[in-house]
Amino acid sequence: MLERIKTILGDITKQKCDAVVNAANNSLLGGGGVDGAIHRAAGSKLLDECKKLKGCETGEAITTKGYDLPAKYVIHTVGPIWHGGAQNEKDSLRKCYISVFREAKKRNIKTIAFPSISTGAYRFPVEQAVPIAVKAVKDELKQNKEITNVFFVCYDNITYNAYQTEIKNRGTQ
Numbered sequence: 001m002l003e004r005i006k007t008i009l010g011d012i013t014k015q016k017c018d019a020v021v022n023a024a025n026n027s028l029l030g031g032g033g034v035d036g037a038i039h040r041a042a043g044s045k046l047l048d049e050c051k052k053l054k055g056c057e058t059g060e061a062i063t064t065k066g067y068d069l070p071a072k073y074v075i076h077t078v079g080p081i082w083h084g085g086a087q088n089e090k091d092s093l094r095k096c097y098i099s100v101f102r103e104a105k106k107r108n109i110k111t112i113a114f115p116s117i118s119t120g121a122y123r124f125p126v127e128q129a130v131p132i133a134v135k136a137v138k139d140e141l142k143q144n145k146e147i148t149n150v151f152f153v154c155y156d157n158i159t160y161n162a163y164q165t166e167i168k169n170r171g172t173q
């Protein structure tokens, strides 16, 4: 299933896929980083829809429309804040990926673009987050034959190289 996983260096808001994943916070009312970029590109109707939701727990996911984005949907998930690794951060991060796939199944989503959840403002170390992300996606793809492509969209070279290396170490892309 690794041939269904691709790594892209770029801006997730430009991705033409069924769903882009937002690394949001518990309020779902926007923020900085990829969250801010998604809200800016989707337009104010995204915030209007998010205001009607009652936030989102860490590790959970919730879907909205994509509005002005090329993607049809935004799947918002809330990654864990890194506190040193002893506060269930790894399980919470894994749960984000599982929750996103659960949302995708409900809506017949076939292509999904993920940012590097939690490795920005939430300070989860990239070298620890990447193996969790790749393994979780791989496990989900085994069970979800309907998903045709998963893209890891990385915004910087360090993150991009970490995903590339991890995927290469697990076989050809």
Ligand code: AR6
Binding pocket: 010, 011, 012, 013, 023, 024, 025, 030, 031, 032, 033, 034, 035, 036, 037, 038, 079, 115, 116, 117, 118, 119, 120, 121, 122, 123, 124, 153, 154, 155, 156, 159
């Ligand atoms: N496309 C793809 N990746 C991006 C983009 C983009 N346009 N912009 C940033 N990244 P972060 P977190 C990368 O901080 O760590 C927000 O304020 C970024 O370089 O966006 O989960 C929320 O509201 C990094 O590699 O998310 C929360 O409060 C990755 O996306 C909090 O930040 C994740 O960085 C969530 O923190």
